[in-house]
Amino acid sequence: MENLRMINLCVLLLLVVQGTHALTITVKYEDLGNQKPLHQLVEAKGDTLGGAHQPMHNLTTSSCSCDKLLLSSLGPAAISQPKVMGIYTRSYTSYNQHPSYRQNYGADYRLYQLSSGWLVGHKRGANTGYVYNPDTSQTCPYLIQSGWLYYNSVYGVWYPDTTLVLRCIQ
Numbered sequence: 001m002e003n004l005r006m007i008n009l010c011v012l013l014l015l016v017v018q019g020t021h022a023l024t025i026t027v028k029y030e031d032l033g034n035q036k037p038l039h040q041l042v043e044a045k046g047d048t049l050g051g052a053h054q055p056m057h058n059l060t061t062s063s064c065s066c067d068k069l070l071l072s073s074l075g076p077a078a079i080s081q082p083k084v085m086g087i088y089t090r091s092y093t094s095y096n097q098h099p100s101y102r103q104n105y106g107a108d109y110r111l112y113q114l115s116s117g118w119l120v121g122h123k124r125g126a127n128t129g130y131v132y133n134p135d136t137s138q139t140c141p142y143l144i145q146s147g148w149l150y151y152n153s154v155y156g157v158w159y160p161d162t163t164l165v166l167r168c169i170q
Helices: 002-018 029-034 076-080
Strands: 068-072 086-090 101-103 110-114 117-121 131-133 149-152 157-160 165-168
Touching: 076 149, 076 157
Parallel strands: none
Antiparallel strands: 068 086, 068 165, 086 101, 101 110, 110 117, 117 131, 131 149, 149 157
16 A cells, blocks of 8 residues: 555656756655645755746857757747747857857748847848847847847838747757
């Protein structure tokens, strides 16, 4: 009977752990006989459950630790520029002493930094594109928190989209 309880508890813990990566679970063997609810057996370590502070980055170098980025939008940029949304992988070569990224599928879009900001376009170094951020203070594009613009080809105008984000995924 005790082995069955241990197996059931392990299955429940496995389900909990699969959904999170930053949670440490500690279960003491002697607690199993007390038949406590699972939330009383699980002890979270750290200040928050399942999170950590953003790592500090050295902005004086072109070294960015992220190799894969996700460009996504829940707003008008997703409708106007759906082909540029997706995963971008770090290129083997940099551009303007900054990392550059290449889309993994589709029309082979590029993400790179010009002197005027970060741009997603067809050809690395071209000054025309589809998604843009004028922030030149960040060495790594995924550190830019806001201010992304998308090009609306129907009206020939750049528009802001507050849901347009670039995030590190690996």
